[in-house]
Amino acid sequence: MQYTVGVEYALHCLVYLIDVPSKESVGIKDLAEFQGLSETFLSKVFGKLSKAGIVSSVPGVKGGYKLAKSPEDISFWDVVEAIEGPKPxxxxxxxxxxxxxxxxxxxxxxxxxxxxxxxxxxxxxxxxDLRSKKLSWLNEELNRVLPKQIREDTRKYFS
Structure with a gap:
């Protein structure tokens, strides 16, 4: 059993969206560039996240994506199911x-x-187990395990 890399990229990108002010969004170009992957691939991932109601898209020149729910309401399983589908x-x-x-x-x-x-x-x-792990937990865990400078630099990149 193996989940596709889309699950990993989705979880990373969703963490980046946590600190984005509610009236703003982050473009796929910025997310893809930060992760070092193609916009096309990440657009497909975000299309699935959007369809699942995890993110919402903001149209326009300054458009992009933002969380559609609170990080406390997004579980790892929600992301897995959005990307991989519900079949056993x-x-x-x-x-x-x-x-x-x-x-x-x-x-x-x-x-x-x-x-x-x-x-x-x-x-x-x-x-x-995946349902019990929320995006908010991941954010707190990353604050705990990553150097403070990395977290600050990441937030600056997306602001």
Whole structure:
């Protein structure tokens, strides 16, 4: 299982938007330049974030994006689901029904797959953990672990 790099870029960019005054926005060009990636790629990421209601776009020459919700109301899972979609990681193909005994009609397959139940349970635990981590937590954690100068320089870049 692997999430695309879009999730990582989204989380980084969303943290940068936290300190942007509510009447202002940050352009994709600035976000992409700061991250060192293409505007096209980041535009696709932000299109998904916008569709999910995590950011809102501001049209015009000075337009860009800003948070559509409070950082306390945006979880890591919200971002993952916006970028990756809602489908489960494990896709049960119900292969037990192809087994010899079931093919030969000796037995009937149970209506549930134990393997699928375990995998779905594990995924739900991961989702719960990601739901518990909010963008506001990430911002506080970065303030704690990164040098103060890096955080200040980042804020200056986007102001």
């Amino acid at each position: 990681i494990f896709q049960c193909k119900n292969i037990k029904e192809n087994g010899y005994l079931y093919r030969e009609g000796c037995c009937s397959a149970p209506t549930f797959c134990t393997i699928n139940l375990v995998m779905l349970s594990a995924e739900e635990k991961m989702r719960d």
